[in-house]
Amino acid sequence: DTAVSQTPKYLVTQMGNDKSIKCEQNLGHDTMYWYKQDSKKFLKIMFSYNNKELIINETVPNRFSPKSPDKAHLNLHINSLELGDSAVYFCASSPEFQGEETQYFGPGTRLLVL
């Protein structure tokens, strides 16, 4: 069973389009995250949700809007895609927000904006 899954795995789209990436975890965790990995492999957090509430928003442009319909899902919607949005987006989850809980990562969604 896949613990943290993301769809789609690959996404190629034109500049200006709107797209969504979905993430689901079956670990029963309370907290979920989105990270962005750029072409140089640099990883940075974008958002964190705890029990469907936004906890962390790391100065991400408001074209990016996370949505958490329930604590097992955290989707990422991106409006008006730009070339610089091309990256690998990783979803992750952890049991709690407080404390040193290990984060479990999904396989990543490779987004290419043309």
Added chain:
Amino acid sequence: GDSVTQMEGPVTLSEEAFLTINCTYTATGYPSLFWYVQYPGEGLQLLLKATKADDKGSNKGFEATYRKETTSFHLEKGSVQVSDSAVYFCARQNTGFQKLVFGTGTRLLVSP
């Protein structure tokens, strides 16, 4: 602010060589420290972690010791294998605040 600095790669080794990947962190708060590994085309997997000074994390032959006096968490392995070829990320997490701050990653290439 909080940051993690890793040695630049790629690190190229022959099989059975000794591996060290350096990692240092900014000394703010009392962070937990992690090493994550990313195999080609895959997501990140936790390799090991240490939550307080002098703790040693270990897994799959890899080790790292939390050194508060040198603010370091260097990754070591005595004998690398071709299957260890991957990108290794050092990361910190402040106590009570779940955001992981990653280093830039170090690519390891092991040849037979």
